Amino acid sequence: MTTTEVQHRPQTASVRFIEGAPLVTALAAGLYAIAAIFFLLTYGSLPLVPAEALSHELNGPLGAVLNYVLPSLAMLGSLLGFAIHYRLLPARGLAVGSTVFASVCGAVVLLAVVDSNILATLGYLPFLTVKSLTDPDFIQTALGLPWPIVGHQLVCIIGVTLWILTAAVAVRRSSGACVACGRRSSVAAARRWGTPVTIAAAMIPGVYAVTRFAWAAGIPLGIEQAFLQQMQKTGLVYAGLGLASMALLGVLLTLGLIQRWGSVFPRWIPFLGGRRVPVLLAVIPAGFVSLIAIPAGAEMIRVFTIRGAGGIPIDWANWATIGPTLLWIPWGVLLGAATLAYYLKHRGSCRRCGVNG
Template sequence: MTRVENAPLRRAARAGDRAHGRPALIGWAAVAALTAYGLAHVHWALGGSGFPFGAADANPEYSAFEHVGRDRLAPWMATGFLLSAAVAVLLALPGRRRVPTPVLLGATGLSVAAVLGAIADFRILGNLAYVFMLRFSAINWTVVNQVFAVVAVGLMTMSAVTYQRRTTGACTACGRTDSRADWTSRESAARWGRRAAYTAVAVPLVYASTRWAWALGYPLGISDKMWEEGKEDKLWLFGAALATMGALGSLLTLGLVQRWGEVFPRWIPGLRGRRVPLALAIVPASLVAVMVTTAGIMYIRLHFQGAFEDPAANWGATVPETIWPVWGAALAAATLAYYFRRRGACKHCGRGGPQAVAAEPAQDLDSNSSMRA
């Protein structure tokens, strides 16, 4: 395609930017968050109090930097966050950068991987469960900082997506181009979205089954020593309660491929028959996908570090968690498919309107209709 042919797409993308200010706002929010956090680490590197990671962690046994002190860790983290902030600036500025797009997107991916793989861990997910159980004592300064770091790189990721759309001529609001990708069609998304959703339901049930077995008196996958210790502290009942919450939450994933995930059921007063807002399904599912992925990565890391006592005898306590990244990836895919199926015409570029729907094969609509029935 020539530069002349690309010109209308570029003009459309620029018009979308002006009409849709949210992408730019998100980009500069990422810059602000990463810069602020980088400067906080500069403060800690210079001797300021309150450093939350490494040996100073409230629970250093969970940290990837358990034996690393503030004097060594804080400077490295300050450098990482400030460099990420610089990349975020390049992503947020209008127009195309001289730095190749793959380099900017790769740097974004590296920042996300560092935070999700080394800084964040299962405590974010665990504290969410505690909040639902009205137990707030476990929330500490380290967890607060983990959440802030995840939010910062999450904003950076959203800014990177916007940048990639803008520099390829796609609409910055919806990501559509004039050429329709088959895998994003309603029919295709319905097909691979179902597989992803069922996977996202099955994985947490594997974990829950061990906790339910313990609560019922069966020491599945744990040694006699651990079994007795858990009974004394009544951990198995508490663990079963958490597992049940997770299982019930996973069943909500079915809403991503069922009619009740698109239209409120009749038994919900005041909402019955109304369409479910996209954000009501997409935002919680996306957050859970991130949290279970970080939790699973932590368990995998601890296995490699040899942090667990007698892992062969106590596999039930730690192995099911190592497949949580599969849960997170499947849930993210199911959420994306849900978005592709339900998104309507873009208010900013006009793509995806009635003409686009009519252009899709008839079986696309049939598949979508039968799935909602």
């Protein structure tokens, strides 16, 4: 395809967004820096997980450092984003710089800022909804949950995602590949490694779901009978049932990445039956969960270093209390790979360069 044909191909909103990602990232980083400075001047701290929290017992001094590291990274990132958008530096230098910067931001956010709060909120959502409807007093409790911390973590996750996309644009420009698709990965290869990776990704939340369903049924799978009775008295076993339901939903949705009903809506779904599933409808939620699973897994590993932390028995007799969560880091990696394979197989022809496969 000639350059003229590429330039005259109608550009979709998604292609325009990808090409404009560096500018969007620069503006978003600048707004975050301004908001972070406002929080520091007004409240003395960003909405971070408290240093004394169980999940951050190793991060005591880190919180104070993050209050200044995050806005500093945001200001630097804003400048770099503008440089990439307006091509103010050599393409190769921008590609290397953006890749390094995206890696640093990802490491800081996923390992030091984000914990299991987002994943836990998603998992407890059915329980919180039912409890709020059946117990009006519980609404006050729900409002007291760390929503500012969760919101800040979501913002940071979005920032990392924007930087991954921005780095991809810079690298594609440097290599001469299509900015919108960067066609280099083979669909045939994705079909080979995508299936086993997807099955492996589905197995991990499956293990978690089995243990929690067993507890709800009164079976002390992986825990002592005394601890099960304690959870039955406090009602935690029902919260675990909600978590198990969400984990099972995760298993089904993950397997959908390699099943026909993950590509075409089943016939029994009103109005949508028989229509193709939009690629981003599967890619965005799966990619999001793959990102938040990694820091949640890192938190569980930190918690595992404190035996009996928070009154939760952590020993071989109670391996199911935290054991399945220790697999969340590989779960995030596997789910990310499965999502990539799904995207490569279903993205179709590029709306910018016209290349298919």
